[in-house]
Amino acid sequence: MARNDDYLPLFETKTAKGLIPFRLFAASMFTSICFIMVYRVNQIQKPAKEEEEALLGRKWTWIGMFIAELWFSLCWILNVVVRWKPVYRVTFKDRLSKRYNEKDFPGIDIFVCTADPIIEPPIMVLNSVLSVMAYDYPPEKLSVYLSDDGGSDLTFYALLEASQFAKEWLPFCRKFKVEPRSPEAFFHRAPKQVEDSAMVKEWTSIKKLYQDMKTRIQTTTKLGRISEEIRKQHKGFHEWDSVSGQHDHDTILQILIDSKAVDNEGKRLPILVYLAREKRPTYHHNFKAGAMNALIRVSARISNAPVILNVDCDMYSNNSESVRDALCFFLDEEKGHEIAFVQFPQLFDNLTKNDIYNHFMRIISEVEFAGLDSYGGVYYVGTGCLHRRESLCGKKHSKTLKQNLINTRYRKEEESASVLEEICRELASCTYEDNTQWGMEMGLKYGCPVEDIISGIDILCRGWKSIYYNPERKGFLGLAPSTLLQSLVQHKRWIAGDFQILLSKYSPLLYGHGKIPLPLQISYTQYMLWAPTSLVWLYYYVVPSLCLLKGVALFPETLNPWVIPFLYVFFGNRAYTLGECLCYGGTLREWLNEQRMWVFRRSTSHLFAFFDNILKLLGITDSTFIITAKVDDDHEDVSIKYEQELMEFGATSPMSTILASLALLNAIIFAVGLKRLIEEYDKTLVTNPFVLQIILCGLLVFINLPVYIAMFLRMDKGRIPTSITCQSFILALAACSIIQMY
Numbered sequence: 001m002a003r004n005d006d007y008l009p010l011f012e013t014k015t016a017k018g019l020i021p022f023r024l025f026a027a028s029m030f031t032s033i034c035f036i037m038v039y040r041v042n043q044i045q046k047p048a049k050e051e052e053e054a055l056l057g058r059k060w061t062w063i064g065m066f067i068a069e070l071w072f073s074l075c076w077i078l079n080v081v082v083r084w085k086p087v088y089r090v091t092f093k094d095r096l097s098k099r100y101n102e103k104d105f106p107g108i109d110i111f112v113c114t115a116d117p118i119i120e121p122p123i124m125v126l127n128s129v130l131s132v133m134a135y136d137y138p139p140e141k142l143s144v145y146l147s148d149d150g151g152s153d154l155t156f157y158a159l160l161e162a163s164q165f166a167k168e169w170l171p172f173c174r175k176f177k178v179e180p181r182s183p184e185a186f187f188h189r190a191p192k193q194v195e196d197s198a199m200v201k202e203w204t205s206i207k208k209l210y211q212d213m214k215t216r217i218q219t220t221t222k223l224g225r226i227s228e229e230i231r232k233q234h235k236g237f238h239e240w241d242s243v244s245g246q247h248d249h250d251t252i253l254q255i256l257i258d259s260k261a262v263d264n265e266g267k268r269l270p271i272l273v274y275l276a277r278e279k280r281p282t283y284h285h286n287f288k289a290g291a292m293n294a295l296i297r298v299s300a301r302i303s304n305a306p307v308i309l310n311v312d313c314d315m316y317s318n319n320s321e322s323v324r325d326a327l328c329f330f331l332d333e334e335k336g337h338e339i340a341f342v343q344f345p346q347l348f349d350n351l352t353k354n355d356i357y358n359h360f361m362r363i364i365s366e367v368e369f370a371g372l373d374s375y376g377g378v379y380y381v382g383t384g385c386l387h388r389r390e391s392l393c394g395k396k397h398s399k400t401l402k403q404n405l406i407n408t409r410y411r412k413e414e415e416s417a418s419v420l421e422e423i424c425r426e427l428a429s430c431t432y433e434d435n436t437q438w439g440m441e442m443g444l445k446y447g448c449p450v451e452d453i454i455s456g457i458d459i460l461c462r463g464w465k466s467i468y469y470n471p472e473r474k475g476f477l478g479l480a481p482s483t484l485l486q487s488l489v490q491h492k493r494w495i496a497g498d499f500q501i502l503l504s505k506y507s508p509l510l511y512g513h514g515k516i517p518l519p520l521q522i523s524y525t526q527y528m529l530w531a532p533t534s535l536v537w538l539y540y541y542v543v544p545s546l547c548l549l550k551g552v553a554l555f556p557e558t559l560n561p562w563v564i565p566f567l568y569v570f571f572g573n574r575a576y577t578l579g580e581c582l583c584y585g586g587t588l589r590e591w592l593n594e595q596r597m598w599v600f601r602r603s604t605s606h607l608f609a610f611f612d613n614i615l616k617l618l619g620i621t622d623s624t625f626i627i628t629a630k631v632d633d634d635h636e637d638v639s640i641k642y643e644q645e646l647m648e649f650g651a652t653s654p655m656s657t658i659l660a661s662l663a664l665l666n667a668i669i670f671a672v673g674l675k676r677l678i679e680e681y682d683k684t685l686v687t688n689p690f691v692l693q694i695i696l697c698g699l700l701v702f703i704n705l706p707v708y709i710a711m712f713l714r715m716d717k718g719r720i721p722t723s724i725t726c727q728s729f730i731l732a733l734a735a736c737s738i739i740q741m742y
């Protein structure tokens with residue numbers, strides 16, 4: 001290890017530009033919010049006009065509006081804290097290579113998790129695995145572990161194929177410096193990089209090799225079982241002789257590439273391990289957290305690298321230098337010792353042009369996470385994250401005990417693969433964790449649908465820091481769901497998990513007190529309040545419209561100066577988010593889609609997440625983990641619609657009923673309101689107290705246009721089923737009649 005005398009940091013932190021306009025805007029917003037509050041308080045106290053006095057509930061709806069707006073204001077202030085001073089990180093990989101000899105680089109253990117061969121096709125898993133095996137990093141320092149909670153021989157077979165293909169693929173990647181290193185993603189792109197004829201030849205031959213392998217794997221996957229011929233290829237298949245079900249089997253552990261294997265150029269290959277931890281119907285397996293903890297133990301015995309990279313099986317490495325980037329943080333002499341994990345943004349490969357389901361969440365990944373980073377604590381989001389092993393295992397950070405990653409002894413004594421396999425099986429058994437601290441003080445935490453978020457927060461509360469690294473060339477790309485319902489269900493899990501943390505002893509405000517900076521506590525709380533906030537949004541989506549129907553005014557008249565703060569807060573905020581979206585490379589339509597998805601998610605995912613927690617608190621339900629569907633070739637029809645940016649409503653679910661009912665309710669009331677407005681046009685427009693309510697209702701109708709189209713105009717499978725349309729009509733009409741009666 002050679003050290004430069006004049007020390008240069010391995011990474012740099014820059015503060016975002018454009019903070020002054022944001023802060024000015026925030027100040028103006030704050031002033032307007034105060035005006036609104038003053039107006040509400042005054043109006044509630046004022047005795048209502050005589051004719052309105054008779055209306056039952058006028059006062060209460062006003063109080064409701066006041067509470068809603070107060071709550072929004074609070075959330076808005078918390079959000080300003082998140083975005084107060086985003087920072088961006090820059091790494092210096094050249095300094096890293098100058099300072100350290102590659103021989104001294106720390107080992108990296110890479111964990112890939114998969115859970116179901118149907119939902120997560122083995123060919124996709126194989127691509128993720130190959131992409132991380134092919135990092136631009138000394139291969140003898142890399143060990144890749146696949147955890148298969150599906151316990152499937154189909155996945156094992158794909159991994160076996162990967163172990164063979166890697167012998168060609170890794171030298172090819174090295175030689176031509178290809179990017180990305182997931183074969184599927186690489187061959188999918190037009191062969192732009194093919195310039196010299198030498199490459200063309202190799203490109204063609206390796207592509208053929210890949211295609212043949214893909215065909216073999218897909219045929220086997222379709223068949224649903226392993227043929228006798230394939231079974232003969234590896235002793236590992238015998239492990240399935242005793243498997244009685246997906247959730248009832250012994251530990252299956254196979255080292256497919258051991259520490260001596262080499263590729264076709266004679267260079268060492270990364271270790272490759274298949275693990276299906278023991279499963280028994282009587283044991284709770286704790287989903288991904290359980291899988292990760294088993295991996296931590298098994299890998300500690302086999303390679304024990306001091307750095308752990310974790311990716312979901314639907315994510316591939318898009319940048320072969322990410323590991324080096326992360327090392328620039330961990331190995332920085334001055335600040336490296338306190339960094340527990342380096343999180344890359346969770347981005348997707350299959351986004352449509354205008355990101356119809358708003359998977360990207362551009363502003364959250366570009367601005368808000370950079371904001372969390374400025375307080376030293378971006379979330380761990382479960383994938384695309386490099387951890388320091390010791391912090392993941394529960395160690396507290398201490399200034400005196402600096403672990404030197406460079407000097408860690410990498411591999412334990414060189415035992416043969418079969419001996420290791422035997423020893424490690426026990427580490428992944430159901431009973432191993434009995435009476436231990438695993439899932440509590442050690443490893444990832446159990447019992448929360450967002451094991452990543454809660455574990456990350458706990459790590460930070462033990463004195464560590466985290467880094468958000470969002471480089472130009474993205475580190476990882478994953479697959480986002482391609483139907484509306486899947487996306488809403490996924491969000492429900494996330495938001496329910498966040499809310500659960502808020503209600504648990506790990507609530508950032510209490511648990512984090514004195515351990516993490518106050519702005520970070522506030523920032524985390526902001527996301528965790530989304531579930532309860534959905535009730536407030538729902539109030540705002542429904543009550544002003546119903547009051548419009550009933551003739552109860554909730555906002556100032558058109559020419560009343562008090563109308564200004566309302567308009568400013570609403571339209572000013574929209575304009576700002578639009579400008580921001582465009583600045584960060586989005587499109588107008590993307591922004592519109594985002595606005596729509598917010599409305600949809602709040603009225604379904606967030607709401608369900610809220611009740612999920614209430615039911616859990618009452619002991620009526622238990623935690624589940626609905627694995628998000630990954631894009632599958634079988635559903636041609638769905639993928640085509642996704643490409644065309646046509647929302648896929650298709651499935652019958654209470655979520656669809658809520659969306660359709662809200663849309664219809666607002667449509668009906670908007671029509672009535674508009675009719676009244678036109679009838680009374682010449683006398684009252686300027687003094688009409690309902691104009692703001694009509695605008696609000698009209699905007700909701702506009703946002704819901706795809707819902708109406710899916711109900712009445714579309715004929716394809718993605719339309720809203722007629723049964724749901726009928727139900728929703730009944731619900732919407734019922735709501736209108738009930739309100740008319742009182």
Ligand SMILES: O=c1ccn([C@@H]2O[C@H](COP(=O)(O)OP(=O)(O)O[C@H]3O[C@H](CO)[C@@H](O)[C@H](O)[C@H]3O)[C@@H](O)[C@H]2O)c(=O)[nH]1
Nearest residue numbers: 113114115149287288291312313381382383449450627628
């Ligand atoms: O019992 C299980 C369930 C899931 N998984 C794996 O966990 C990962 C995430 O599952 P997925 O269904 O893709 O959920 P997402 O909503 O896409 O995942 C996000 O949210 C999760 C927390 O809710 C995090 O764990 C993930 O890292 C993050 O990408 C996948 O690789 C699964 O194979 C398991 O290993 N075991």
Ligand SMILES: [Mn+2]
Nearest residue numbers: 312314479628
């Ligand atoms: Mn996923």
